[in-house]
Amino acid sequence: MYLTDWDKLSEGEKFKETFRSIIKRPGAEDLLKGLEKIGFFEAPASTKYHGAYPGGLVEHSNNVFRELTWLNAEEARKGRKAYSAEHIAVAALLHDVCKAQVYSLERVPTGQQYTYRGDALPIGHGEKSVIMIQPFMELDAVEIIAIRWHMGAYDAAARSDLRELDRAFKQCKLAAMLHLADMMATHLDEREG
Numbered sequence: 140m141y142l143t144d145w146d147k148l149s150e151g152e153k154f155k156e157t158f159r160s161i162i163k164r165p166g167a168e169d170l171l172k173g174l175e176k177i178g179f180f181e182a183p184a185s186t187k188y189h190g191a192y193p194g195g196l197v198e199h200s201n202n203v204f205r206e207l208t209w210l211n212a213e214e215a216r217k218g219r220k221a222y223s224a225e226h227i228a229v230a231a232l233l234h235d236v237c238k239a240q241v242y243s244l245e246r247v248p249t250g251q252q253y254t255y256r257g258d259a260l261p262i263g264h265g266e267k268s269v270i271m272i273q274p275f276m277e278l279d280a281v282e283i284i285a286i287r288w289h290m291g292a293y294d295a296a297a298r299s300d301l302r303e304l305d306r307a308f309k310q311c312k313l314a315a316m317l318h319l320a321d322m323m324a325t326h327l328d329e330r331e332g
Contacts, residue, residue, distance in 0.1 A: 149194075150194055150197045150198040150201055151180040151194065151197050153201050154180070154197050154200060154201055154232060155171060157201070157204060157228060157232065158171060158228065158232055159171075161224050161225055161227075161228040162225055162228050162229060162232075162276075163225070164225075164276055164277065165276070165277070166275045166276035166277065167275075167276050169275045169276070170233075170272060170275035170276045173275050174236065174239070177239045177240055178239055178240065179196060179197065179236060179239040180194065180196075180197050181193050181194060182194075182195070182196040182197075182238060182239045182240070182242060183195040183196060183238075183242050183253045184196045184198070184199040184235070184238065184329075185238075185242075185253075186242060186252065186253045186254055186255055187252065187253070188325075189324075189325045189326075189329040190329055191252070191253055196235060196238055196239065198329075199235065199324055199325070199329060200231065200232050200233075200234070200235060201232075202324035202328045202329060203231040203232075203234065203235075203317070203320050203321050203324045204227070204228060204231035204232050205324075205328075206231075206319075206320035206321075206323040206324050206328070207227050207230065207231040207316060207317060207320035208227055208231075209320075210316045210319060210320055211227050211316065214312075214316070220312060222281070222313050222316075226279075226281060226282060226285075226313060229278065229282045230282055230285040230286060230289075230313055230317045231317065231320060233268060233272055233286065234265075234268060234285075234286050234289045234317060234321065235268060236268045236271050236272060237258075237264055237265075237267035237268040237271060240259070241255060241256060241257070241258050242254065242255060242256065243256045263294070263295075263296060264290055264294065265286050265287040265288060265289055265290060265294065266287055268286050269283050269286050269287055272286075280311075281311055281313050282313075284307055284310065284311040284313070284314050285311055285313040285314040285316075285317045286317070287307070287314075288304060288307040288308070288311075288314040288317075288318070289314065289317045289318050289321055290318070290321075291304065291315075291318040291322075292304065
C-alpha cells in the first residue's frame, strides 16, 4: 500500500491493515472478528476526555501504536533492548480492548454524550483486556505484563502497592514504554484544542 493510499483509509482500516501485516500468530484473524462483534471499531475511547466520539477507541489505539513504535525505535537507536514489531503491535493495538462495551450514548440537555454504563466483568482495566484477548490469540508474558500494567500509577491496584508496578516496569520495559505511549497519545496527540 502506498502512503497516499494510507492517508485515505479510515482509522478502522488503518488498524486492520497494521494488525494483519504485523500480527501473524494463530487466532489473530478470529480476534479481529471478535473485535468487530463487540463494537471495538465504533466505540469511544472515553466519556469526555480523549476520543469521546464514535471510533475514538480505534483512533487512540492507532496513536498509541505510532508512539510506541517511535519509543521502540529510540531504544534501538540508543543501543538498548528493542522489541519485535509484533510485540509492539499486540501491546499498542490491543491494550484497551476492554473499553469496547462499557460506554453508552445518552441524551443530555446539551445534546448527547457518552456515559460509563458499568462493566459486566469488573476485574480491572488491564486484566480485562488480557482476558478478552486470550480466548482468540495467545499472548506471551511480555505482552501480558505490558497490557496489564499499561495504566501505570493510574491503576487502582498500583496505587495501593507501587512495588508491584515498579517490579513490572523493571521486569518488562515494554510495560513502561506502553504506559508512556498511552500518555503521549492521550495528552499530546489527542488533546482538545
